[in-house]
Amino acid sequence: MPDPVFPHRHLLGIEGLSPAEINHLLDRSDHYVALNRAAEKTTDALRGRTIVNLFFENSTRTRTSFELAAKRLGANVINMQVETSSVAKGETLIDTAVTLNAMHPDVLAVRHPDSGAVKLLADKVNCGVVNGGDGSHEHPTQALLDALTIRRRKGRLSGLLVAICGDVLHSRVARSNFLLLLTMGARVRIIAPRTLIPSQVDRMGVEVFTDMAAGLKDVDIVMMLRVQNERMRGSFIPSVREYFHFFGLDRAKLAQAKPDALIMHPGPMNRGTEIDSDVADDYERSVIREQVELGVAVRMAVLEILAYNNMTAPARRAAS
Amino acid sequence: MSVAKPGRVAYVNARVIDPASGFDGPAQVLTSGEEILDVGPKLFDGKMPADVQVVDCDGMCLAPGLVDMRVQLREPGEEHKESLKSACEAAVAGGVTTMVCLPNTNPVMDDEPTLEFVARRARLLALTKVYCYGAITKGLQGKELAEMGLLSKAGALAFTDATKAVADAQVMRRALQYAATFGLMIVQHPEEPALATGVMNSGEIATRMGLSGIPREAEIIMLERDLRLTAMTGGRYHAAHISTSDSVEIIARAKKQGLNVTCDTAPFYFSLNEMAVGDYRTFAKLSPPLRNEQDRRAIVEGLKSGVIDAIASDHAPHDQDSKRIPFPQAAFGGSGLETLLAVSLDLYHNGNMDLLEVIRRLTVAPAKLLGLEAGRLARGQKADLVVFNSDEGWKVIADAFKSKSKNSPFDGRPVQGRVLRTVIDGRTVFDALGAQQPAQTVRRAAAKT
Numbered sequence: 001m002p003d004p005v006f007p008h009r010h011l012l013g014i015e016g017l018s019p020a021e022i023n024h025l026l027d028r029s030d031h032y033v034a035l036n037r038a039a040e041k042t043t044d045a046l047r048g049r050t051i052v053n054l055f056f057e058n059s060t061r062t063r064t065s066f067e068l069a070a071k072r073l074g075a076n077v078i079n080m081q082v083e084t085s086s087v088a089k090g091e092t093l094i095d096t097a098v099t100l101n102a103m104h105p106d107v108l109a110v111r112h113p114d115s116g117a118v119k120l121l122a123d124k125v126n127c128g129v130v131n132g133g134d135g136s137h138e139h140p141t142q143a144l145l146d147a148l149t150i151r152r153r154k155g156r157l158s159g160l161l162v163a164i165c166g167d168v169l170h171s172r173v174a175r176s177n178f179l180l181l182l183t184m185g186a187r188v189r190i191i192a193p194r195t196l197i198p199s200q201v202d203r204m205g206v207e208v209f210t211d212m213a214a215g216l217k218d219v220d221i222v223m224m225l226r227v228q229n230e231r232m233r234g235s236f237i238p239s240v241r242e243y244f245h246f247f248g249l250d251r252a253k254l255a256q257a258k259p260d261a262l263i264m265h266p267g268p269m270n271r272g273t274e275i276d277s278d279v280a281d282d283y284e285r286s287v288i289r290e291q292v293e294l295g296v297a298v299r300m301a302v303l304e305i306l307a308y309n310n311m312t313a314p315a316r317r318a319a320s
Numbered sequence: 321m322s323v324a325k326p327g328r329v330a331y332v333n334a335r336v337i338d339p340a341s342g343f344d345g346p347a348q349v350l351t352s353g354e355e356i357l358d359v360g361p362k363l364f365d366g367k368m369p370a371d372v373q374v375v376d377c378d379g380m381c382l383a384p385g386l387v388d389m390r391v392q393l394r395e396p397g398e399e400h401k402e403s404l405k406s407a408c409e410a411a412v413a414g415g416v417t418t419m420v421c422l423p424n425t426n427p428v429m430d431d432e433p434t435l436e437f438v439a440r441r442a443r444l445l446a447l448t449k450v451y452c453y454g455a456i457t458k459g460l461q462g463k464e465l466a467e468m469g470l471l472s473k474a475g476a477l478a479f480t481d482a483t484k485a486v487a488d489a490q491v492m493r494r495a496l497q498y499a500a501t502f503g504l505m506i507v508q509h510p511e512e513p514a515l516a517t518g519v520m521n522s523g524e525i526a527t528r529m530g531l532s533g534i535p536r537e538a539e540i541i542m543l544e545r546d547l548r549l550t551a552m553t554g555g556r557y558h559a560a561h562i563s564t565s566d567s568v569e570i571i572a573r574a575k576k577q578g579l580n581v582t583c584d585t586a587p588f589y590f591s592l593n594e595m596a597v598g599d600y601r602t603f604a605k606l607s608p609p610l611r612n613e614q615d616r617r618a619i620v621e622g623l624k625s626g627v628i629d630a631i632a633s634d635h636a637p638h639d640q641d642s643k644r645i646p647f648p649q650a651a652f653g654g655s656g657l658e659t660l661l662a663v664s665l666d667l668y669h670n671g672n673m674d675l676l677e678v679i680r681r682l683t684v685a686p687a688k689l690l691g692l693e694a695g696r697l698a699r700g701q702k703a704d705l706v707v708f709n710s711d712e713g714w715k716v717i718a719d720a721f722k723s724k725s726k727n728s729p730f731d732g733r734p735v736q737g738r739v740l741r742t743v744i745d746g747r748t749v750f751d752a753l754g755a756q757q758p759a760q761t762v763r764r765a766a767a768k769t
Contacts, residue, residue, distance in 0.1 A: 015528070094644055114646035115530035116600030135648065137530030172530060198527035199535075 002309040009309055010122045010129040011302055013138035014179040022147070022184060028301035029148050029294070036072070036297055046075035049106040049307050053079045054096075054121075055132070056112040061267055061292070062132055062142075066109040069299035075106070075307070093117060097124035106307045109299075110134075115172075128306035130299075136170050142266055143176035145298040147184065149291050150221055153262055158185035163215050163257075164206075165191040165247065166225030166274050169198050169236075173266045174225055178206050191215035193247065195236040212247055216256040223264045224249055224275050232273070240273050250276040262287050326746040327373060328352045330364065334377035334707065338384065339680030340696035349382060351703035354745040359697045375748075377707050380740060383679050385417025385704035387695045388660060389584060389686040390560055390632035392482070392653065393450075396437065397426025402637040402724050404438070408447035410657040410723035412750040415706035415739040416633075418687070418694045419448055419657075423455040424482035430455035430466040432474040439475055447749050449704070451692070453480045456495045456506060460484050465495060469502050477690045478558070480507035483607060483636075483652070485542055487513050492546065496555030505556040505689070510542040510567070511608055519648050521594045521609040529600065531647060534609050536564045543567055547574045550581060558689065559583040561634050563608040565618030572627045582689055583627070586634035587663035588654060588729060590619040596729055600647040604729040606636075607652035620672050623681065630686040631678075633660040637725030655728045658721050663730060665710060665737035675710060707741040714738055 005024040014022075035041060051070035053063050063079060070077035082096070091099075093112075100108065107128040110118045115135030122129035133139040151157055162181050168174040168190045178188045182205045190201065191209040202208050209215030216222060227243065237243045249263070263279060263286040271277045280286055329351045336347035336359065348363040349356060350372070368374060388411070394402040402410075411419055421438070423429030429438070435452055442450035454476030455466040468479055479499055485508060486492045492508075499506050515538035520526050522533025543559055547570065550557040559571060562583050574581045588606055593616045596604040604610060622628040636653025643650050664682060667673045683695035694704060716733045718726035742750035 092641065092645055112646065114648045116648075117646035119600060120646055135530050135646075136532075175528075175530060199522045199533050200524040201527050203524045204528065 003305050006305050007309060009306065010131075011140050011306060012119050012122060012129065012131045014140050014143050014176045014183070015138065017180075017183065019184055022144070022180060025144055025298070025301055025305070026148050026151060028305065029144065029298045030152070032297035032300040033294060036293070042072050042074060044074040045304050046070070046073040046106070046307050049075040050104065051075045051077045051303060051307075052100065052103070052105040052108045053077065053132075054082065054100070054108050054110045055080070056082045056110075056117070057133070059111055059132075062111065065292070065295045066132060066299050066303075069296050069303055072296070073300055073304055075303070093121055094124055097121050101126055106310055107303055109303070128310040130302055130306060133172050135172065136175070137172050138176045139172040140176050141295070141298055141302060142173050143180040144302070145291055145295040146177055146223065146264060146266070147180055148294045148298055149264065149287050150262065152294075153287060154220065157181065160186045160220040161189070161218060162186050162221040162223060163189045163191055163219040164223045164225065165212065165215070165249065167196045167227045167231065167236075168192050168201065168225065169196045170228065170231070171225050177223060178204070182206070189215050189219065191247070193237065212253045213256050216253055219257045219261055221262050221264060222249060222254065222257055226266065226268065226270060227274050229270070244273055248272070248274055248276060249279050251279060254279055261285065264288065264291060267292065326351070326353060328357070328369075328371060329373045329375060329746065330368065331375045331377055331382055331705070331707070333379060334382035335379065336382050336697065337676055337679050338697040339676050340384075340684040340698065342676070344676045349697060349705065351743075351746045354702055356697060356699060356701045356703050358699060375741075380707050380709050381675070382705060382707050384683045384695045384697050385706045385742060385744065386415050386661060386682045387684075387686045387692065388416045388419040388633050388635070388657065389630055389690060390586070391419045391421050391635040391657065392637065393421040393425055393438065394637060395425065395441070396434070400724070401639050401642075404441050404450070405445055406722060406724040407635075407637075407657070408442065408445050408450070410721060411448035412742045412744070413722045413739065414633075414658040415661050415708060415742050416448055416657055417704035417706065417742060417744050418451065418692065420451045420453060420477055420690060422480065422482040423453050424460060428455050428460050429453070429476070430458050430460070430471070432470060435471060435474045435476060447744065449694075449744065451475065451477050451690070453478055453482070453507060455479065456481045456486055457491065462486050462488055462491060465491075465498055468499055468504055472502060472504055477692070478505040478507050480560070481509070483509055485509045485511050485513055489545060489549065493549050493553060496549055496553040496557065500553060500555045503556070505558055507558045507560055508542070508546055509607075510539050510546060510559045510562065512538045512542045515541065519605060519609075520597050521611050523594065523612060525594050525597065529597070536566065536611060536615070539564050539608055540566045540570065543570050547579060547581065550574070550579050551577070554580070556580045561586045561589060561608060561632070562622070562628065563589045563611050563619065564615045568618050568622035568627050571622075572625070575627065582629045584630040584632045584686065585619050585623070585628050586632055586656065587660060588634065588656070590616060590623060591663050591666055592616070592729060601729070602643045602645070602647055602650035603654060603727050603731060605647060605650050605652055606654055606729065620667065623667060624672055629681070630689060631660070631664050631681040632686065633657050637723055638727045639725055643727050653727070655718065655721065655723050655725050657723060659716055659728060659730045659735065661706075661708060661739055662714070662716075662735035662737040666735070668710070669736050703743055703746040705743040706739060708737060708739045710737050712736065712738040
């Protein structure tokens with residue numbers, strides 16, 4: 001039987017998930033947090049199963065996190081790093097899917113620089129797919145690990161006031177996070193210069209701020225986003241110096257938030273660009289390290305559930 | 321040419337629709353050889369001459385063959401996407417008897433030999449009549465003017481840089497001036513390229529999907545600039561495939577001012593909106609992008625009011641390798657020839673326009689814009705006809721297209737209106753009821769009378 005609460009074959013995004021499904025994934029993740037902190041960290045939940053990390057974009061952190069998660073579940077894991085540039089495409093994504101099908105994996109963790117590419121692949125493979133980040137679209141396991149971090153610290157998600165600051169326009173982390181937080185009944189503000197705010201994002205239910213002091217007022221959670229350096233050279237932002245002055249998180253700006261507000265960052269951080277080291281390393285309020293730790297647990301929960309759902313759905317597998 | 325000259329053919333029992341004369345009613349059409357000999361409600365007075373082949377239209381509509389003023393050819397250069405032969409076969413299946421092709425072939429149609437190559441190949445096929453636009457600028461690079469005067473002598477009907485806008489205002493100004501020297505029309509893809517770096521319409525849906533947006537203003541700004549240049553130069557300007565409500569207003573205003581301005585749109589823009597892109601459907605990745613519902617409605621209104629002069633298919637064939645890839649990488653454009661009539665007839669079935677008016681935008685209106693003697697049923701005209709059932713429902717199955725490329729955003733859509741027969745220069749070149757043996761169908765129809 002597929003998982004009764006989360007019966008899906010794939011996890012492609014947060015959009016469309018119900019609060020019950022999200023809570024279920026978080027509960028299962030909590031279970032693995034405990035395992036990860038024990039001396040014996042490995043189970044045989046997915047013994048004999050094959051997990052493939054298929055990364056079309058450079059990543060160390062997310063790939064390592066998926067790899068560790070798969071290994072702790074006792075699965076066989078292989079990493080495929082595929083170089084893609086829009087110039088030299090070579091094998092198409094659909095060719096890749098056909099190749100992978102021949103290897104009979106159970107779950108693929110896929111990252112791709114193009115929005116929608118992971119879904120395209122999922123439509124063509126006969127195994128489960130977890131989206132490890134597609135373009136500027138979604139990064140669901142990041143949103144889940146962020147939610148888990150908040151839930152463990154604050155005891156709830158509902159009713160919290162969360163500020164997401166920085167390059168929302170290009171950020172899949174921001175999209176998945178505000179979709180999840182809004183679904184769970186939190187209030188979400190996004191704070192950025194207008195060049196980095198997506199068109200009509202307010203229609204998705206977030207409140208838009210362009211001033212850090214106003215946006216951070218009384219928030220429970222401050223989520224900082226990474227700003228890519230190539231966007232800092234005059235195209236979206238005049239300079240790093242100017243960005244940090246207005247939108248970098250430092251003590252003074254943070255003073256607007258609630259005294260017990262948590263500081264989060266999906267990593268890797270640009271210290272001195274979007275966040276001051278002093279704030280990032282504040283061991284009382286920064287939960288950035290904890291996010292990384294919980295990421296492994298969340299990915300274990302997701303891989304386990306997807307592997308089971310795909311194991312027990314032979315009819316659907318054959319159909320695709 | 322090896323094609324046998326047809327004798328006299330009478331098309332009887334038809335609802336004849338001729339927008340040029342405003343006629344819509346039961347009538348007969350008599351053709352002789354390549355030409356129309358007569359059209360009228362009481363042609364034969366009940367007595368059919370013995371030497372006439374009779375085609376019983378069975379009460380169906382008979383109209384001038386469609387004139388499609390915006391088709392992308394892929395020959396020469398990208399024959400794996402579409403050859404002239406497959407394009408012409410698709411066209412006749414769609415009731416299109418005349419099509420005007422964009423110069424974005426490889427090599428570009430910016431010199432006489434390329435233009436003549438296409439004309440000669442099309443003549444040999446003897447299917448849909450193929451005309452071409454010439455390039456405004458050499459290599460469609462937007463910098464140096466192409467030889468518009470000589471190209472027009474070689475047969476180019478008007479000038480355009482195809483799917484690229486002439487972005488440089490000075491180049492556009494001079495193009496309008498220079499073309500006006502010879503009384504030639506400039507056709508623009510109205511889109512400011514600096515604003516059009518995205519892959520779909522800007523807005524909530526693009527934001528949700530994490531796709532970069534092309535704002536409506538990309539089209540609006542370019543149109544407003546171009547109309548200033550048209551007023552300044554006294555040139556002849558045509559905006560291709562307009563897609564926003566503001567574009568309709570801007571063109572309406574320019575026409576009121578007396579500028580020599582016209583425009584067209586494609587079925588995509590009055591029958592679909594940006595929702596069609598949902599789930600990353602690359603077949604709905606078009607240029608300009610599908611806009612919001614309010615824009616779609618404004619385009620319908622623009623057609624109704626006559627601000628939009630013509631409907632063109634904007635046929636842009638692409639192979640699987642260009643479309644079955646992640647959305648941001650996929651090519652822009654949709655196949656359109658074989659759905660042009662049926663999707664346009666939505667305007668009639670939804671009660672927005674009379675059948676006569678829909679047919680006008682597909683026949684005589686574009687023909688007039690381009691100075692073509694086509695798209696009308698009158699004595700002495702070439703016998704280019706389409707017989708269609710305006711009501712028959714069918715489902716678009718792109719895999720069944722004659723076109724080599726199957727990238728239709730209408731794939732799977734139920735439509736109403738089917739092409740039954742296409743006649744070019746008096747010859748039946750497409751017959752839906754007996755595609756293999758058109759001659760037999762003629763005999764069968766004759767036996768009934």
